[in-house]
Amino acid sequence: MKNLSIAVMTLTMSLTLSANELNKEEEKLQNFITKHVEKIKPLEKQTNLAYWDASNSGKSEDYDKLSKLQLTIRRIYSNPNDFALLKELKQSGQVKDPKLARQLVVLYNAYLRNQIGPDLLKEIVDLSTKIEKKFNTFRGTIDGKEVTLNEINEILTTETDSAKRQKAWQASKQVGNVIAPDLIQLVKLRNKAAKKLGFDSYHTLALTTTEQDVKQLDQIFRELDELTRAPYNQLKADLDRILADKYGITVTEIRPWHYHDPFFQRAPLVYEQDLDLYYKDKDVKELAQRFYAGIGLPVDVILAKSDLYDRQGKYPHAFSTDIDRQGDVRILCNLKNTERWMETILHELGHAVYDKHRDPDNLPYLLRQPAHSFTTEAVAMFFGRLSRNAPWMHGMLNLSDQQRAEIEKVSTKYTRLQQLIFARWAMVMYNFEKQLYANPDQDLNTLWWDMVERYQLVKRPEGPPDAGWASKLHFTGAPCYYHNYMLGELLASQLHHHIVHNVLMLESDKDVSYVGRKNAGDFLRQKVFESADLYHWNDMIAHATGETLTPKYFVEQFVE
Numbered sequence: 001m002k003n004l005s006i007a008v009m010t011l012t013m014s015l016t017l018s019a020n021e022l023n024k025e026e027e028k029l030q031n032f033i034t035k036h037v038e039k040i041k042p043l044e045k046q047t048n049l050a051y052w053d054a055s056n057s058g059k060s061e062d063y064d065k066l067s068k069l070q071l072t073i074r075r076i077y078s079n080p081n082d083f084a085l086l087k088e089l090k091q092s093g094q095v096k097d098p099k100l101a102r103q104l105v106v107l108y109n110a111y112l113r114n115q116i117g118p119d120l121l122k123e124i125v126d127l128s129t130k131i132e133k134k135f136n137t138f139r140g141t142i143d144g145k146e147v148t149l150n151e152i153n154e155i156l157t158t159e160t161d162s163a164k165r166q167k168a169w170q171a172s173k174q175v176g177n178v179i180a181p182d183l184i185q186l187v188k189l190r191n192k193a194a195k196k197l198g199f200d201s202y203h204t205l206a207l208t209t210t211e212q213d214v215k216q217l218d219q220i221f222r223e224l225d226e227l228t229r230a231p232y233n234q235l236k237a238d239l240d241r242i243l244a245d246k247y248g249i250t251v252t253e254i255r256p257w258h259y260h261d262p263f264f265q266r267a268p269l270v271y272e273q274d275l276d277l278y279y280k281d282k283d284v285k286e287l288a289q290r291f292y293a294g295i296g297l298p299v300d301v302i303l304a305k306s307d308l309y310d311r312q313g314k315y316p317h318a319f320s321t322d323i324d325r326q327g328d329v330r331i332l333c334n335l336k337n338t339e340r341w342m343e344t345i346l347h348e349l350g351h352a353v354y355d356k357h358r359d360p361d362n363l364p365y366l367l368r369q370p371a372h373s374f375t376t377e378a379v380a381m382f383f384g385r386l387s388r389n390a391p392w393m394h395g396m397l398n399l400s401d402q403q404r405a406e407i408e409k410v411s412t413k414y415t416r417l418q419q420l421i422f423a424r425w426a427m428v429m430y431n432f433e434k435q436l437y438a439n440p441d442q443d444l445n446t447l448w449w450d451m452v453e454r455y456q457l458v459k460r461p462e463g464p465p466d467a468g469w470a471s472k473l474h475f476t477g478a479p480c481y482y483h484n485y486m487l488g489e490l491l492a493s494q495l496h497h498h499i500v501h502n503v504l505m506l507e508s509d510k511d512v513s514y515v516g517r518k519n520a521g522d523f524l525r526q527k528v529f530e531s532a533d534l535y536h537w538n539d540m541i542a543h544a545t546g547e548t549l550t551p552k553y554f555v556e557q558f559v560e
């Protein structure tokens with residue numbers, strides 16, 4: 001009615017002046033969206049519920065139901081006629097209404113990444129299933145004897161004999177040599193699909209359809225490299241000395257197997273302290289509930305729908321899910337009163353409050369999702385980091401000042417080391433994967449160690465390099481995605497900096513616990529959650545913090 005009266009009023013002046021009236025292309029798109037949402041909305045809800053049921057029951061019939069629903073959704077998005085219409089509307093340049101234009105971007109990208117022809121798609125799916133199967137059934141060996149991943153990890157965390165460590169590390173990489181030929185073939189198939197759609201490689205396709213730009217990411221990773229190189233070098237030199245002493249070797253003898261993690265993506269446990277001590281008599285669920293209530297982002301409704309404790313057959317990790325984009329948000333956990341589960345429930349509830357506190361009345365269905373998968377990851381990390389934060393633990397766990405000081409002494413150093421180690425490792429993943437797709441026929445085994453030496457400063461083993469890199473399952477199962485974990489960390493720090501200085505108006509973050517800081521919760525709700533996917537992720541970040549995504553504040557927080 002309102003639109004009509006405006007149209008009538010402006011009719012005498014000019015038809016085009018009526019702001020709320022849709023032009024021909026916009027109307028065409030609106031009709032398409034209405035029909036599309038009618039189809040997709042109930043299907044997505046059923047799919048999310050099926051995933052929820054399958055994760056809770058572990059039953060194979062529930063997983064079958066899930067994959068059928070997923071296939072039905074994929075079929076909708078692979079329809080070439082619908083894609084042609086969206087392409088035409090995009091190229092017309094006539095869709096100007098901001099919400100419609102934004103929905104067009106979201107739809108166009110979703111259809112674009114599903115426009116791989118059915119034969120090629122089947123080849124890709126079959127090959128990745130084959131690789132994952134090989135991966136899941138393969139057992140590495142030490143001196144001809146099969147070992148499990150748990151046994152390998154045990155040796156890498158506790159063994160002091162270098163020769164035994166080397167064998168365990170090699171056992172963790174053997175699967176890479178077994179799957180590498182198939183994986184390289186898979187990379188080529190993905191590239192073939194991307195080239196048919198007009199992209200130079202699958203890497204570019206994957207980034208473009210998630211609204212990321214190779215040049216922009218290159219710039220962020222280059223800057224992160226420059227800003228972390230010297231401090232990382234320093235911290236790692238300290239760490240290498242400690243490890244060398246422990247193993248009775250010299251620093252120059254340190255090789256990849258001397259770190260506690262097969263890829264050195266996590267800090268060795270040399271500065272670790274037992275934070276579980278502070279949580280064992282507490283209730284991590286109650287702590288999380290009280291904390292979120294205190295910052296004005298209550299989670300009672302979310303927790304009431306959630307499944308929090310372990311059970312036979314249940315998925316052993318954790319996740320958050322938005323069932324219907326209308327307020328049914330739940331988390332799955334397997335809570336124990338430990339620091340790790342404190343972090344996990346804070347993390348998952350971070351995802352959940354992002355989904356819960358958007359503004360469904362002002363957002364069309366298609367935009368009721370986070371601006372990007374890494375922006376919701378950032379909010380989850382922002383909250384998850386608190387579980388080992390001394391001021392937060394002090395505020396939430398009724399610790400003495402002396403206990404707080406003890407935690408601070410070790411935790412700050414460990415967190416810095418952990419963040420720097422992860423950042424340098426993420427650089428290897430990002431840069432290697434980019435080059436893997438640019439030229440899968442090059443000497444990838446040598447390329448891998450060039451990257452590891454350059455970014456992680458870890459010396460390659462003697463002798464010809466093997467394909468141990470392929471044992472990183474992300475290359476198969478989550479291609480060209482890994483960099484988003486790093487972007488999440490960067491944004492978590494950028495939000496932290498902005499809230500500390502511009503919302504809480506503090507000089508430094510030294511004593512910031514966020515406990516009871518309702519204005520921090522208000523800021524996140526109003527500037528990040530409510531707009532959901534209404535803006536490109538970098539516009540949302542600029543709007544919220546005054547700057548586009550930058551590694552500056554990650555460096556400020558974790559590099560001295």
Ligand SMILES: [Zn+2]
Pocket residue numbers: 347351377380
């Ligand atoms: Zn997460």
